[in-house]
Amino acid sequence: MSKIVLAALTALLIVIPVHADEQTVKASDDSVLKAIADINTVYNLDDEKNHLLVRLFLRGGGDPAMNGNHLLLAIIPAPEQVPHIWDTGIDIDSVRSVVQDAEKSEVRIKVIEHFQPDQHDIRERQSLYTIRYDVDPATGSIADSIHIRNDVTP
Numbered sequence: 001m002s003k004i005v006l007a008a009l010t011a012l013l014i015v016i017p018v019h020a021d022e023q024t025v026k027a028s029d030d031s032v033l034k035a036i037a038d039i040n041t042v043y044n045l046d047d048e049k050n051h052l053l054v055r056l057f058l059r060g061g062g063d064p065a066m067n068g069n070h071l072l073l074a075i076i077p078a079p080e081q082v083p084h085i086w087d088t089g090i091d092i093d094s095v096r097s098v099v100q101d102a103e104k105s106e107v108r109i110k111v112i113e114h115f116q117p118d119q120h121d122i123r124e125r126q127s128l129y130t131i132r133y134d135v136d137p138a139t140g141s142i143a144d145s146i147h148i149r150n151d152v153t154p
Contacts, residue, residue, distance in 0.1 A: 045100035045107060050135045052077055054107060056098055066114050066122060067091040073131055075142050084142050090129055107131045127152045
């Protein structure tokens with residue numbers, strides 16, 4: 001009988017927590033946190049040559065019928081250094097592929113874009129954006145500017 005009681009008490013100790021913490025957290029008014037809520041995709045790319053983490057953010061919030069997603073690029077050096085982030089100015093419908101080329105310090109992004117040849121017609125096309133960033137080989141520092149090229153596929 002004592003084995004049954006011991007087993008029952010052991011089962012209760014496993015099921016019933018000894019101490020449970022509960023807290024209430026209010027929504028934040030922080031504008032940075034609100035901006036994060038618009039990010040719907042993050043591409044983490046590793047630039048092994050320059051020892052950098054490159055992140056491409058796809059942020060929504062625009063008109064979904066006409067290139068409602070926006071691309072941001074962040075380069076994160078060593079943990080003790082400040083990350084660099086750029087608003088690329090690239091508005092697209094969707095990303096098809098992302099490729100990191102560390103040898104050229106480039107990110108190539110194949111996308112679908114909408115364009116409007118006339119007022120009542122929205123069409124779709126593919127584009128290839130190449131974003132190049134400059135890294136000083138002696139110091140590893142990242143330049144303040146990036147270079148963006150758009151090759152539109154007919």
